[in-house]
Amino acid sequence: MLKKIYLSFSLAVQNIRSRLFHTLLSILGIVIGVAALVTVLSLIDGMEKFAHDQITNTTSLKAVMIETRTYKRVNNVMLEKQDYGYIDFDRFKTFTGAMEIPATGYIEFRQNSEVLLTDSSKVGASVHGVNTIHPTVARIEAGRLFNADELAAKSPVAFVNAIFVKQATGQDSVQSMLGQTITYQDKRVEVIGVLKSEQMEMPKVYLPISLFAVTELKPVPPRVLFEVENVEQVQAFKKQAENWLKVEFPADTTDFAVITNEARVEQAARGFMLFRVVMGLIVGISVVVGGVGVMNVLLISVTERTVEIGVRKATGAKKKDILMQFLAESVTVSLLGSLLGLIVGILATLAIVPIIKALTDVPFQAAYTIDTFLIISVIAIIVGVVFGTYPATRAAKLDPVEAIRRE
Incomplete structure (x- = not known):
């Protein structure tokens, strides 16, 4: 043949x-x-x-994000929830320790507010309560970030971005901001570092999230982000995270959304x-x-x-x-x-x-x-x-x- x-x-x-x-x-x-x-x-x-x-380049495919849903749908109408579960810093540490798959965890509370300077002037800024920030964002221009010991000790320290410095001092010299005291609500903190800023970026202030009481976090619940080592681990980590949330928050499993960037x-x-x-x-x-x-x-x-x-x-x-x-x-x-x-x-x-x-x-x-x-x-x-x-x-x-x- x-x-x-x-x-x-x-x-x-x-x-x-x-x-x-x-x-x-x-x-x-x-x-x-x-x-x-x-x-x-x-x-x-x-x-x-x-x-x-x-x-x-814009969103990590190895990221798993957990967000609190503060709204519910009733008869195709979005209504604000009166009560819902959310993750504070202590629960975040428990969450991180419970995951079997190794991952780097980030928790972030964010709220736009006015920050008081030493001369009693105010600067509108995006205030972030964090445990640390992602390496792609941590572009140090002066000073340093707060460390894990300062986070655990609830040290009154903060770092800001260069745009905040310009708004606060009216000059581009970032060194002039180091050591100054700024106040957000009842929290007086010392500026220990300055990040580089993009041209259109808004003024930002980063504080240890351990400084915030549990009740302060509820109006704008923190967002949690985990980044696993390999893309192949994303689905398995997502499943583990969903199981942990069901056990930790059994009252209503719809309070959280576990999101990955694979869908994009x-x-x-x-x-x-x-x-x-x-x-x-x-x-x-x-x-x-x-x-x-x-x-x-x-x-x-x-x-x-x-x-x-x-x-x-x-x-x-x-x-x-x-x-x-x-x-x-x-x-x-x-x-x-x-x-x-x-x-x-x-x-x-x-x-x-x-x-x-x-x-x-x-x-x-x-x-x-x-x-x-x-x-x-x-x-x-x-x-x-x-x-x-x-x-x-x-x-x-x-x-x-x-x-x-x-x-």
Whole structure:
């Protein structure tokens, strides 16, 4: 069987070489269709990779966030809850110790308020009660952050961002803020550090969350964030967190939302998959047109080689041998067209990407995945078989006597 297949493809290659120019013209449609498909799929894969990188840079895919729901839905109306569970600093420490999967935990209480300075002036700021801050945020410009000992001892210390310093002192010298005392509600704290600020960032003050009483946290419940070591651990950690919350807060399990950023990636992936399918179907029309060209060249080949077919059948060739020969030729022509289309498509993306970069000013790159090459290979085989079946069947059904008499 394998020998017959090899022989069929060898004859197919010989016949194609004998009419190479005619064959190249007939597969032009496939070349254009496959090139367009490769270009579109590569650009979409590049867009998906760019979107994934952007999501990863802005939100950690290894993060699990726990938020308190202070509202409930009744008859499609959102109503504020009078009582709800929330996580304070002591419960946060218990929470962290109960998790079997290692993770770095952050708890944050946030409220916009006025902060009193030593000269009795006030600065509007976003006040944060934290245990620590994420390394991506901890860009120290002067001084330092408070440490774990100061957090446990409820030390009256704080750090601010550079925008707060400018609002408070009217100057850019961050060193001038170090050692000063600021007051938030009844908490007088010493500024021990200054963070760098983004241009449009608001003034911020960070205090140890241990300074806040449990009752102070209830109006704006703290948000808890855990970051696991590997993305693969996110779902398992989320399940553990949900189980802990059910045990710790049995009265109402709807008080908390456990959120991961995987949903954003999945949503983006679904959007790109839809776009890929739609564009693939549109561009696929060109491939179908190319398949018609293959069928046309094979029908001409059957007409031109009628006597050859008759002689082969008269000398013992069976219908399936003739059928296999022309199907092999069809698949070979389709593979040749797809290969040329693949090369043209890759060259096209190499030319298009610099244009996209120049117009959009983003670090965009086309992506060539194994899926794209597999799709092209499958398309080539399907086109060859589908559009080669009729010419091959027609050749196989020729009567050998009638075929020879046509000479």
